Amino acid sequence: MSVDPRKPRAFRLDDPRVVLADTPAAGTAARGHVVVTPEPEIFDEEPAPIVPRPRRSRWGTLFWSAVGGLVSLAIGLSVTKLIDDLFSYADWLGWVGAVLAGVAVLAFLVIALREIGGLMRLSRIEHLHDRAVTATARDDRDAARSLARDLVRLYAANPRMARARANVEAAAGEIVDGADLIRVAERELMGPLDAEARRIIADAAKRVSLVTAVSPRALVDMFFVGAETLRVIRRLATLYGGRPGGLGMLRLLRHALGNLAVTGGMAAGDSILSQALGHGLASRISAKLGEGVLNGILLARLGLAAMLATRPLPFDVLPRPGVTDVAGGLIVRDRARPAETRQAPASEP
Known part of the structure; x- marks a missing residue:
């Protein structure tokens, strides 16, 4: 709180001559009144880190998408023409070609799903790493507990880590500091x-x-x-x-x-x-x-x-x-x- 700095004086807050003002500019009162203005509270908050956004070329993405589409169309037309040529020679050759093409498409879909699953698992590992760095820096208890649960689920299928998972789960309910919980999880699981x-x-x-x-x-x-x-x-x-x-x-x-x-x-x-x-x-x-x-x-x-x-x-x-x-x-x-x-x-x- 700040008072008129011209000379020190004592007053009571219940005095009718005391006037409270939200801002120093608003503290204009009649002569003989005391104007009290609250000082702004300043907190030393750490600014959030600026994470640079990855720069991606839109024209490059468009180019490779177009090239991929053209290659896919070329392969599809080549396979279709091949099957038509096989049918022109003999019906059974055409059916054999169609079955082989269907098996190839099915295998490609399965491989694509496996690749997508593998990329998702790697993204999950990278996301856990980033969450651990952020939670340790901020000492965030809730984020650390959520991270510990995700780590326990990640290694739930590993029977050799049963004791380590139990220790992490027990520590999640007892440790208050988020950074300490992440350190316990690192020591037990890693x-x-x-x-x-x-x-x-x-x-x-x-x-x-x-x-x-x-x-x-x-x-x-x-x-x-x-x-x-x-x-x-x-x-x-x-x-x-x-x-x-x-x-x-x-x-x-x-x-x-x-x-x-x-x-x-x-x-x-x-x-x-x-x-x-x-x-x-x-x-x-x-x-x-x-x-x-x-x-x-x-x-x-x-x-x-x-x-x-x-x-x-x-x-x-x-x-x-x-x-x-x-x-x-x-x-x-x-x-x-x-x-x-x-x-x-x-x-x-």
């Missing part, structure tokens, strides 16, 4: 899954390192590394509840490569090149074995990036694994040479 994910990545890195070290052709190495990368991404997505299809795999691969680029590639964070090639390792092993070690480390980094893309919760309580956690056996460090630190014996007279 802990065993992270351990299994690290095992999957470590096994794949060892296989790639061994195969590329003994493979005689670089083309074989390239195909094996690519196939093993897709296999690891699919296993990680299935482990965390994604179960992607073909389009989902491409989407996850793009996210994994994006995460790998953000983290700085192979040489960022863990100094992989200095660990693998430094300390005299290149002088001890053959070039082929060194190539196998680098391929294994590269796959380990791709697997860790895919782990970030498929995990429904961000790393908060649990430590984020590094390359040395999943491919530590591939990185060899030389021990310090004792001859370098040993002093030369004194010469005898």
Whole structure:
């Protein structure tokens, strides 16, 4: 509350000469009256983060839609003409062609439904991740409880996580802070899954390192590394509840490569090149074995990036694994040479 600042004075609120005004401009009263204006209340509210909207080209969308429509019409007309030609040769050939076309359409519809389901599951995982980040930042109890229920439903079909689900459900009714509830859910639900994910990545890195070290052709190495990368991404997505299809795999691969680029590639964070090639390792092993070690480390980094893309919760309580956690056996460090630190014996007279 503010009073006329010309000189201090004391007054009673029930005095008839006291006049309340909503705004300072409205505080005009007769001479001898006291005008009291309320001060505006200012709250230090954190502004909502501005999320940039993805920029999409409408002309690009229109172009690819038109191209897709033309390709579909061309395929349909080609199949129709083929069936007509088969009927012109013999009726039974026409019926065989029609049945095969019907089976192909049915299989295409089933595949399309599976791909749509896989993309929806991946979108659900990404939505859970975004909700967890927002609820932790705002310490929202209701949002955290809703997220915990969705996570329990996500892993309801996994019998090995029955105890973890029970612990999360019990914590949802006892913990008041939303951020603490999300941390409990991460510790209980993501802990065993992270351990299994690290095992999957470590096994794949060892296989790639061994195969590329003994493979005689670089083309074989390239195909094996690519196939093993897709296999690891699919296993990680299935482990965390994604179960992607073909389009989902491409989407996850793009996210994994994006995460790998953000983290700085192979040489960022863990100094992989200095660990693998430094300390005299290149002088001890053959070039082929060194190539196998680098391929294994590269796959380990791709697997860790895919782990970030498929995990429904961000790393908060649990430590984020590094390359040395999943491919530590591939990185060899030389021990310090004792001859370098040993002093030369004194010469005898």
